[in-house]
Amino acid sequence: MSVIRARHYATGAPVAITVRDGRIDEVLQLDASESEELPIVAPGLVDLQINGYAGLDFNQLPLQAETVSQIIRKLWREGVTSSYPTVITNTPEAIASALGSIASACAADPATEQGIAGIHLEGPFISPDDGARGAHRLDAVRPPDWDLFCRWQEAAGGRIKIVTLSPEWPDSATFIKRCVDSGVIVSIGHTAADASQIGEAVAAGARMSTHLGNGAHLMLPRHPNYLWEQLAQDDLWSCVIADGFHLPDQVLKVVLKVKGEQALLVSDAVAISGLEPGVYKTHIGGDVVLTTEGKLHLAADPRLLAGSAQMLLWGIAHLCRQGIAEFPAAWEMASIRPARLMRLPAAEGLSVGAPADFVLLDRVRDDGCIPLRQTYKAGRLVYDDSCKI
Template structure:
């Protein structure tokens, strides 16, 4: 049986369709897109979000990688407008990382469940990062870039690694960047104390993006811009950012958006297992994190630190925050959470017949009202109350 979606407008990467009528076939695919000016709705339809950096939510960490964990994560993300995402690892001992990658690959290869977000690849964050800018990543497990070790990770993941974060100043980093790029894997520069020349060398080697811009990066100096200044200035790089107002001040969110523009800026959450949960103690990989008032702080050797350990941000909140912090339009915010990450990964971005019917519905004031995934309507948290 065919169903239809209607709205006042549909935001697409190439423009706006007024008074859209989207016909969905029995398989959850778009059958047709037309326009009917008699439509009375004031709602706005957009593509669903793509989060390329998320460690968990709903009390589950990605590295658990069990079917139950993925069911909980996929179900929660769907209620926040996420249609696709990259499960993201955190630095851990080699053998547990290999096991997690194998199990994450199994989840990626599993048939999609109606009404749930879909994991489409892996973001390997660590162990090839800088000790100086490690953030919460544990010191004993941080390793110098190593092609043979990376290949073990990639084999365990059965080819599903899509992004790897690398600190470009570390030994052999440029060789690994070239290797990953040749495999079609996107290299994102992050957790790095790199200088400008080191960063430029990584871009020349094939690096395509930057991981959580400003955070775990060498501080900006007016005579030595370093990795941060280079990331902001170089148009060859995408740059993603945690837009929660905690990791990056609104003034610098505005600077980031002005520098990277609507084509190269990407919104991420860096969400951890506490996302969607009450305050308390949670895990990030095998680390303990105390969550209170939207701050996620590492507990290290029993000591409560002031080191941020991921976030409890959701992508619908990131989209709302970007508009609030910068004055950007809903269309711009949506682009940063849909089109740009898809472009980085080399995924199709146009909305055409034959694609899954996955859309977010917003009210005229920009509030997420509901999500449609492969033709299945998903209630948002406001509707679940």
Template sequence: MSGFVDLQVNGYYGVDFNSDDLTDEAILTACRQMRNDGVTACLPTIITDQIDAMVRRIRRVADAAESHAEIAEIVAGIHVEGPFISPEPGFVGAHPADCVRDATIELAERLVEAGRGRVRLVTLAPEVHGSVEVTRWLCDRSIVVAAGHSDASIAQLRQAIDAGLSMFTHLGNGCPGQMHRHDNIVQRVLSLSEHLKISFIADGHHVPWFALGNYLKCVPEQNIVIVTDAIGAAGLGPGFYRLAGQMVEVDQHLAAWAEGHQHFAGCATTMPQMAEMLASRLEIDAERIDRWTRINPMQVLEGA
């Protein structure tokens, strides 16, 4: 199977898109390997950091896409994940909490302008101060807005949807391991799944297979999106890898752990591996896998 469209790629095949040492040659290496793995379009993902660092990294990817047609063929845009996310433990995930910011149009404009028209998707937390105004501002510029790393209430999610929110990023992750048994972000988002595209990381680590199977039954077929959330380990295997300055350990089962092994930091599983496991572990047929890994994510990009 090929033609995958991956909306969340932090790095690939030894390359970290959040590195300040990122070169055109490194981006070419990652793009060529993704193409070899059947990916026809991806969004390099720049995660929370100091604003100046995020601006540099967004600009670096945009520069490479403008300079190399081979990169532009694979890089369909840029996903900016943060810094307008929840700073709370668990919800902030592997993002540095000290770099999280309230949402302002001024900061959003700096990030978007750095991409020179290539920022296609922004993940933020609807409960963050200023997020409604920023969501409207981004949507007015045809940028898809997703919620994520968030503990938004039902009311806050609905308000964000009214402002243009159309997606939720890697449901079941970017949240604490223990939450209220009923009123939690997973249940809230599932209750609104007719209104949102919802992405999932299908590696068996971020969400156990039995739970992922339950979630997939709750979401309309046209709203399910599979993402890798890949880091530089993707396509390589166990070892130690960098992600935006932090060290990530990938174990023999391809689980990518942040320091301390308290939570995951991205993913080491490729899209073909996820497609194979969706088929073997959850008995998902090829037509649905194609919809979730190609058709639905492409619809997200076409709506941007």
């Protein structure tokens, strides 16, 4: 048993959180006079879409199980207690290999198993159109194939929990319904679908939009178009990348206003996230540059992004710094809300009976930066900034 004394992230009130057997056993209010010296306690972050971190990549083959476990442990220093490693468009054999490696890592290491809430399969059932396809390789894009998906799910040990697809393909609704019936969240992304196809996808059970506003054509009709249509669908939750580069602040503001509690943050971070600014060579985009401002772009053209290099803490800070969201709401966009969509126990946040997945923060700085002090997973201290465990 342990007791954590801190200020509640949403109320600011000082509390004592008792942890027993990996869960929150009790939450007591403390005298307000103690609050100034205490850190902030907040639910652990849940990243629905992450490709890699600190130079390690879930899509760099052959993927070693040890690499998977290293990424999950390194994510603790970013406050991420649950994540969905993202496997992107590739050949059927390559996708199966990556999924199998993630499954092997979970089977071999309890900490990795705890940290991976599921796998996000982003593609290959996406649009072949330039722009909408993003950086996904054209030769590997294919229409939805249920038998193939089942083989991948077997390789993953049943861990695929999110699949991003474009409902522009014939018979997409049938495929979506089969995924939903098997317990998989279907997300619309990298799409050129029209309004009726999106409507059919939602009626079949699609419930999420993958990095809405990105992975899109450079030019769209004013209306209708697939961005407006996804925003207008009441049953779709919208994921956004709030790194300050992928979407203008005006777009972020509109998504948050329209979607409310259904607005979510993802990092969609690539392996270069967590590294120092500089020039890097990647297996997908070739030579890329990470600037001191945090932007990742192609070396050949600074106007073209090469993925996201920032984590959820950065996105939360950006929303707060720009006045787009208050801190409690911004934090919940990256913690409680994604957990709620995915029906994770962590959706209970800091309440009694919830998993003891939380972080301790210093006071948010005037520049919006969020200094992370400690990360707890299932009640165990897994990261401490003071000693870098």
